[in-house]
Amino acid sequence: MSRELLRFWGRGIARGLGVVFGPFLRAFDRGFDRFAGGYERALDWSLSHRSVVLLGAAGALGLAALVGWGLDRNLLPRVDQGAFEVGVELPEGTALARTDQVARALEEVLLGHEDVEAVFGTVGRDVRRLAQADDASGLHTATFQVRLRDGAATDPVVEALRAPLREAASGGTVTVVTGQATALGQLLGGSDADIAVRIRGRDLDRALDWAEEVVAQLADAERVTNVRMGVERGHMQYELEILRDELVTYGIQPQAVANRVDQGMRGILASEFIEFDRKIPIRVQLPDSLRYDIATLQELRIGSIPLGQLLNIELAMGPSEVRRHDQSRVVTVLADVRSGGLDRALGEVETAVAGLAVPEGFRVDIGGENEEMQRSFRDLGFAFALALVLVFMILAAQFESFLHPGTILAAVPLALIGAILALFATGQGLNTMSLIGIVILVGIVVNDSIVKVDFIVQARERGAELREAIMEAGRVRLRPIIMTTVTTVLGLTPMALGLGRGADLRAPLAISVIGGLLLATILTLIVVPVLFSVVEQVRLALGGRPVRSRAPRRSGDGAPARPMGPGFGAGTATARSRMERRP
Known part of the structure; x- marks a missing residue:
């Protein structure tokens, strides 16, 4: 009873679904049949004009190479995180109270914009920033993390706030950083500044002088912004040099002179006041008016x-900090990319720096995020080549041939054409994410070629002529190839649309895969069969062994085995056909 009830409801649901979706499915079948007929005619024409097809594919690959050469290159795509960073730097030696006053004025300007949701500020020396970044940090600096409201774009807000922020800074230097490093960018080695010009040498003053020339040279550059020095000159200080000849004359040790200077400037520890577990030092000092007087x-x-007879006292400019890179003193000039990609901005910086004469004894390196970009591109290039080798090895073992795997892998450069054109059409560039998508394509686009070449080889083994086998493969394998591509593309479409915060980071990967897969499928249906026919004819012309027809398979009782349907038989594993062909 229950079984009959299930059958009744099942037939009813099936009839209902047939009424709802039947017209759409029948229309789809009619449209696909027309497409299949057009494809069959196109394939027949292509097999009769093979040179035109192959030359056209080569020309498309060359055009894609030119387009790819002109794409912007970055470590990672620019991501609108709905936040940006504002930094202000006042003259060295500015009191903390004055820095706080300017910071409050900047905070009012930021909060006055309608799209700003929250502002988080740090005034004075940031110990974490001092250790992790190249930017200056001290009592004369302040930084703000600005968070925008949902749906607000960062670039328009920044452009609207630049002028008011400069006015509120009261002569200070304001920098606005919008391309903050994401967690993935920090993991890959990305830094807060896109470009860093490192000036190495022992003479710190001359290095600072030349760094200021570099900043002035880059101030009018079109592709870079936020040009700034990573270290400031510092402030005036007294330098004390002990006169050792005088010490020998009076029989005084250098340590005694150092101790006396320390006592005069810092005072003498007289005692300690103990309150429970706390020890409060009691220090005897001269009044500030005397302690800060060189007399x-x-x-x-x-x-x-x-001490005036034992010391040589000079007033000199002391550095605010000394940074070292590879055991040598370094002064860094930082800049961020405004437009055109990291590689073009780097070229503009190199051209500008080349126009300045480097002081003798100094060495200049231009690096920053581009160093990590070059390493990432090099590693991904190796991964791409390794993927090709591994796929070729698997295919060679499957087909027991070195020619057919090469024909199948012809889909890879066809996929590169689609990936590059898709990135160009959507305004994306070459970066780590898009290149990962291209590496993924190596394992995806060969699937359609495997299905097609495998069917052609099986048809040839059944005794079909070369052209007949290719045309039959086009008819039988067209629907599964198209359906595989469509389902993959539809699955990646939400990622390619870049919906939500941070989606810009994932979109280039999906765009490169979708573009490469679409064009590779279209060209695979035409170019791979044409290339297979050329390779097969060349193989036979060079004395290759013709493909022999297989005898009909026999069942266990000696009768001919029942033939399988075209759909199932076309998908029979090639390895099985090879085993049956062997004596």
Whole structure:
């Protein structure tokens, strides 16, 4: 009873679905039949004009190479995270209270924009930033993390705020960084600045002078912005040089002079006040008016000898910090990419720096994020080549031939054409994500070629002529090839549309895969059969062994085995046919 009830409801649901979807499915079948007829005619024409087809494919590959050469190159795609960073740097030596005053004015400007949701600020020295970034950090600096409201674009907000921020900075230098490194970018080695010009040498003052020339040279560059120095000159200070000849004359040790200078400037620890578990030092010092006077230092005595006779005191500019790279002093000029991609901006910086005479004894390196980009591109290129080799080895073992795998892998350069053109059409560039998509294509696009070449080989083994086998493969294998491509493309479409925050990071991967798969499928249906026919004829002309027909398979009782349907038989594994062909 229950079985009959299930059958009744099943037939009813099937009839209902047939009424709803039947017209659409019948229309789809009619449209696909017309497409299949057009494809069969196109394939027949292509087999009669093979040179035209192959030359056209080669020309398309050359055009794609030119387009790819002109694409922007970056480590990662630019991601609108709905946030940006603002930094202000006042003259060295500015009091913390003055820095805080300017920071509050900047905060008011930022919060006054309608699309700004929250502002998080840090005034003064940021110990974490000092250790992790090249930007200057001290009592004269302040940084803000600005978060935007949902749906607000970062670039228009930044352009609207640049001028008001400069006015509120009261003579300070304001930098706005929109391309903040994502978590993936930091993992790959990306930095806060896209480009870094490193000036190495022992003379820090001359390095700073030349760095200022570089900043001035890059100020009018079109492709870079936020040009700034990673280290400041510092402030004036007194440098004390101990006169050792005088110390020998009076019999005084250098340590005694150093201790006396420390006592005069910092005071003497007289005692400690103990309160429970706390120890509070009690220090005896001169008044500030005397401690900060150089005359006081000269009048301090060791015994009856004034320090003025034991020291050479000079007023000099002291560095705010000293950075080293590869065991040498380095001064860094930082810049961010405004437009045109990292590679074009880097070329503009190299041209600008080449117009300046490098001081003797100095070395200039231009690096930054482009160094990691070059390493990533090199590693992905190796991964691409390794994928080709591995796929070729598997196919050679499957087909027991070195020619057929080469024909199948012809789909890979066809996929590159589609991937590059898709990136160009959508305004994307070459970056780590898009190149990962291209590497993935190596394993995807060969599937259609495998299905087609495998069917042709089986048809040839059944005794079909070369052209007949190719045309039969086109008819039988067209629908599964098209359906495989359509389902894959539809599955990647939401990722390619770039919906939501941070989706810009994933979109280039999906775009490169979709473009490569679509064009590779279209060209595979035409170019791969044409190339197979050429390779097969060349093989036979060079003395290759013709493909022998297989005898009909016999069942266990000696009767001919029942033939399988065309759909199932076409998908029989090639390895089985090879085994049956062997004596």
